[in-house]
Amino acid sequence: xxxxxxxxxxxxxxxxxxxxxxxxxxxxxxxxxxxxxxxxxxxxxxxxxxxxxxxxxxxxxxxxxxxxxxxxxxxxxxxxxxxxxxxxxxxxxxxxxxxxxxxxxxxxxxxxxxxxxxxxxxxxxxxxxxxxxxxxxxxxxxxxxxxxxxxxxxxxxxxxxxxxxxxxxxxxxxxxxxxxxxxxxxxxxxxxxxxxxxxxxxxxxxxxxxxxxxxxxxxxxxxxxxxxxxxxxxxxxxxxxxxxxxxxxxxxxxxxxxxxxxxxxxxxxxxxxxxxxxxxxxxxxxxxxxxxxxxxxxxxxxxxxxxxxxxxxxxxxxxxxxxxxxxxxxxxxxxxxxxxxxxxxxxxxxxxxxxxxxxxxxxxxxxxxxxxxxxxxxxxxxxxxxxxxxxxxxxxxxxxxxxxxxxxxxxxxxxxxxxxxxxxxx
Amino acid sequence: xxxxxxxxxxxxxxxxxxxxxxxxxxxxxxxxxxxxxxxxxxxxxxxxxxxxxxxxxxxxxxxxxxxxxxxxxxxxxxxxxxxxxxxxxxxxxxxxxxxxxxxxxxxxxxxxxxxxxxxxxxxxxxxxxxxxxxxxxxxxxxxxxxxxxxxxxxxxxxxxxxxxxxxxxxxxxxxxxxxxxxxxxxxxxxxxxxxxxxxxxxxxxxxxxxxxxxxxxxxxxxxxxxxxxxxxxxxxxxxxxxxxxxxxxxxxxxxxxxxxxxxxxxxxxxxxxxxxxxxxxxxxxxxxxxxxxxxxxxxxxxxxxxx
Numbered sequence: 001x002x003x004x005x006x007x008x009x010x011x012x013x014x015x016x017x018x019x020x021x022x023x024x025x026x027x028x029x030x031x032x033x034x035x036x037x038x039x040x041x042x043x044x045x046x047x048x049x050x051x052x053x054x055x056x057x058x059x060x061x062x063x064x065x066x067x068x069x070x071x072x073x074x075x076x077x078x079x080x081x082x083x084x085x086x087x088x089x090x091x092x093x094x095x096x097x098x099x100x101x102x103x104x105x106x107x108x109x110x111x112x113x114x115x116x117x118x119x120x121x122x123x124x125x126x127x128x129x130x131x132x133x134x135x136x137x138x139x140x141x142x143x144x145x146x147x148x149x150x151x152x153x154x155x156x157x158x159x160x161x162x163x164x165x166x167x168x169x170x171x172x173x174x175x176x177x178x179x180x181x182x183x184x185x186x187x188x189x190x191x192x193x194x195x196x197x198x199x200x201x202x203x204x205x206x207x208x209x210x211x212x213x214x215x216x217x218x219x220x221x222x223x224x225x226x227x228x229x230x231x232x233x234x235x236x237x238x239x240x241x242x243x244x245x246x247x248x249x250x251x252x253x254x255x256x257x258x259x260x261x262x263x264x265x266x267x268x269x270x271x272x273x274x275x276x277x278x279x280x281x282x283x284x285x286x287x288x289x290x291x292x293x294x295x296x297x298x299x300x301x302x303x304x305x306x307x308x309x310x311x312x313x314x315x316x317x318x319x320x321x322x323x324x325x326x327x328x329x330x331x332x333x334x335x336x337x338x339x340x341x342x343x344x345x346x347x348x349x350x351x352x353x354x355x356x357x358x359x360x361x362x363x364x365x366x367x368x369x370x371x372x373x374x375x376x377x378x379x380x381x382x383x384x385x386x387x388x389x390x391x392x393x394x395x396x397x398x399x400x401x402x403x404x405x406x407x408x409x410x411x412x413x414x415x416x417x418x419x420x421x422x423x424x425x426x
Numbered sequence: 427x428x429x430x431x432x433x434x435x436x437x438x439x440x441x442x443x444x445x446x447x448x449x450x451x452x453x454x455x456x457x458x459x460x461x462x463x464x465x466x467x468x469x470x471x472x473x474x475x476x477x478x479x480x481x482x483x484x485x486x487x488x489x490x491x492x493x494x495x496x497x498x499x500x501x502x503x504x505x506x507x508x509x510x511x512x513x514x515x516x517x518x519x520x521x522x523x524x525x526x527x528x529x530x531x532x533x534x535x536x537x538x539x540x541x542x543x544x545x546x547x548x549x550x551x552x553x554x555x556x557x558x559x560x561x562x563x564x565x566x567x568x569x570x571x572x573x574x575x576x577x578x579x580x581x582x583x584x585x586x587x588x589x590x591x592x593x594x595x596x597x598x599x600x601x602x603x604x605x606x607x608x609x610x611x612x613x614x615x616x617x618x619x620x621x622x623x624x625x626x627x628x629x630x631x632x633x634x635x636x637x638x639x640x641x642x643x644x645x646x647x648x649x650x651x652x653x654x655x656x657x658x659x660x661x662x663x664x665x666x667x668x669x670x671x672x673x674x675x676x677x678x679x680x681x682x683x684x685x686x687x688x689x690x691x692x693x694x695x696x697x698x699x700x701x702x703x704x705x706x707x708x709x710x711x712x713x714x715x716x717x718x719x720x721x722x723x724x725x726x727x728x729x730x731x732x733x
Contacts, residue, residue, distance in 0.1 A: 002500055008530045016518065226514030230572065232483050233508035234531035236500060408483065410512070 009243025059118035197372035212306030219314030302364030308399040315406030337365040360391040432495040434614040440489030451638035464629035473618040504533035507581035532579035656689035664706035
């Protein structure tokens with residue numbers, strides 16, 4: 001293999017792709033899609049933050065007042081998803097008439113919902129909530145916890161405890177999540193950590209597949225345009241294959257670089273503060289250097305496995321349809337990591353997680369997930385890398401053999417038997 | 427029999443089979459510098475397989491290929507230009523980028539390649555197309571670009587597989603002129619074709635292959651002399667029937683008032699003519715060169731009969 005030839009072919013592959021519109025479209029479109037995916041639901045929830053008009057009928061006369069105060073307090077203190085405008089009503093002369101009237105006001109969208117509080121219900125630890133939609137979980141949970149707190153305080157006061165002491169003693173507790181790792185612990189939002197793990201997993205998964213497929217299409221294109229033998233007049237098959245694999249790999253790294261760079265800027269503390277679009281209580285995870293290094297190494301391993309697999313298929317067939325059919329076999333490797341996604345995420349130290357993340361085909365994705373969630377023991381990472389690397393070397397060797405024979409085959413679909421013969425043929 | 431110069435290309439008992447099918451069955455040949463060597467044969471004779479083995483695109487099962495007297499190395503690719511039968515270009519690349527890529531692969535530096543590309547595009551009349559994408563070029567233009575890609579690095583040995591297929595007569599003439607120039611520079615051309623007329627006009631050495639075997643090899647003029655036999659063309663009036671009885675005449679083939687006389691190899695035309703003028707009024711009598719096509723068909727037939 002002559003490095004000069006490999007370099008020239010690599011350069012061609014890289015330039016041909018970096019100059020294509022498709023590259024820039026996918027570079028921009030993918031993060032936009034992912035952002036839309038993750039930010040839109042948040043934005044939509046935030047939109048419901050508009051004050052909800054709530055009517056409260058308090059037959060006891062002791063709850064409505066403190067409840068209004070409590071909800072106001074909460075709304076000021078934290079970025080609660082919902083805030084309420086409370087209208088406290090006296091109990092009317094006729095219970096049923098009043099309830100019917102309130103229902104009417106809800107249906108006419110005058111109020112969002114109404115609460116009914118009376119002693120009878122309270123004794124059963126219940127308060128009625130009437131609304132058009134009872135699926136508004138955030139509203140209901142906020143109300144439920146505010147009510148619980150208020151009722152608890154009232155009951156304690158009535159039992160003779162001092163109001164100030166109650167306030168002092170019944171402060172609630174926030175879970176402060178601290179992520180431990182070899183480089184020391186740092187505070188991190190649980191939600192942010194999850195987003196990071198998911199984001200890295202997705203990014204790795206998509207780029208590996210997209211670029212693996214690009215290798216296949218590249219090989220097929222060279223075959224169908226009959227350019228391959230022209231190139232072989234000046235280069236050996238192994239040089240052509242290596243140049244193509246490296247060229248497309250560099251394109252992948254370029255794209256990842258653009259994304260990671262953008263992500264680093266966007267998640268930089270100053271920028272986030274300026275944007276102020278993150279919901280409060282979610283601390284953005286910082287993307288650490290070791291994480292980036294693992295990510296890139298795993299990309300390389302994953303890429304070379306899938307790319308050689310696809311290069312082999314591309315060389316063995318001479319049209320996209322036949323090749324896609326065969327590539328379907330490869331989908332199995334690609335779908336399985338998803339099945340293990342949730343179990344690994346939930347318990348990154350479980351035997352299942354350890355075993356699956358050490359299976360070379362899955363290592364790039366599942367090890368990434370584990371590293372993002374909780375740094376696995378060094379020996380596991382090392383073993384995963386080693387096994388996957390060995391598999392890649394084997395694949396490259398196998399691919400070189402099939403490729404050499406396959407790229408000059410036109411007109412007939414090879415059988416598995418023939419592929420096997422190509423692999424053994426020296 | 428040792429030639430004074432090292433052959434540019436030498437094949438020794440090269441053999442290739444696919445399963446039970448023997449594509450190339452022990453071909454040996456020598457191509458001397460400064461010659462145009464034609465590899466001729468019907469479709470499926472093994473020409474492309476032979477050329478691919480020369481380029482090591484296919485590994486021979488047995489036999490040796492020598493470039494410039496040595497076993498070939500990857501470095502030799504820089505002294506060789508190969509135009510495959512299955513040829514194409516990257517569709518989305520511009521002509522200049524494409525040619526620069528091929529030139530660089532052949533060992534040229536970018537700054538050497540660019541002026542060479544300009545010169546060659548001028549030569550084949552495609553200078554205005556330099557910045558266009560290959561997609562926009564016609565088939566014939568692409569063929570010319572492919573040839574330019576093969577010769578940019580000024581190879582000492584040019585190997586062309588069916589170089590004229592798909593070319594119009596004007597471009598065929600252009601290609602022939604270019605090959606002639608090449609030969610004059612002392613460089614070597616090996617080409618394959620199944621069109622005998624082209625080979626006849628261009629080549630000075632030929633090798634006929636049929637069913638994977640070389641059935642005839644040598645200098646074209648020598649082959650013609652040898653296999654053309656003793657053939658004469660006669661236009662005459664009189665009792666043509668008596669020609670059969672003349673001593674030294676083996677065969678008489680009348681055709682449209684012209685008679686073709688095949689003489690015994692030992693017989694001399696002038697002696698026979700003396701006899702003929704005794705009873706015929708002769709308008710024309712001359713020695714006739716056989717066409718390569720005839721030789722080819724006869725050789726292929728003889729070879730398959732002797733199997």
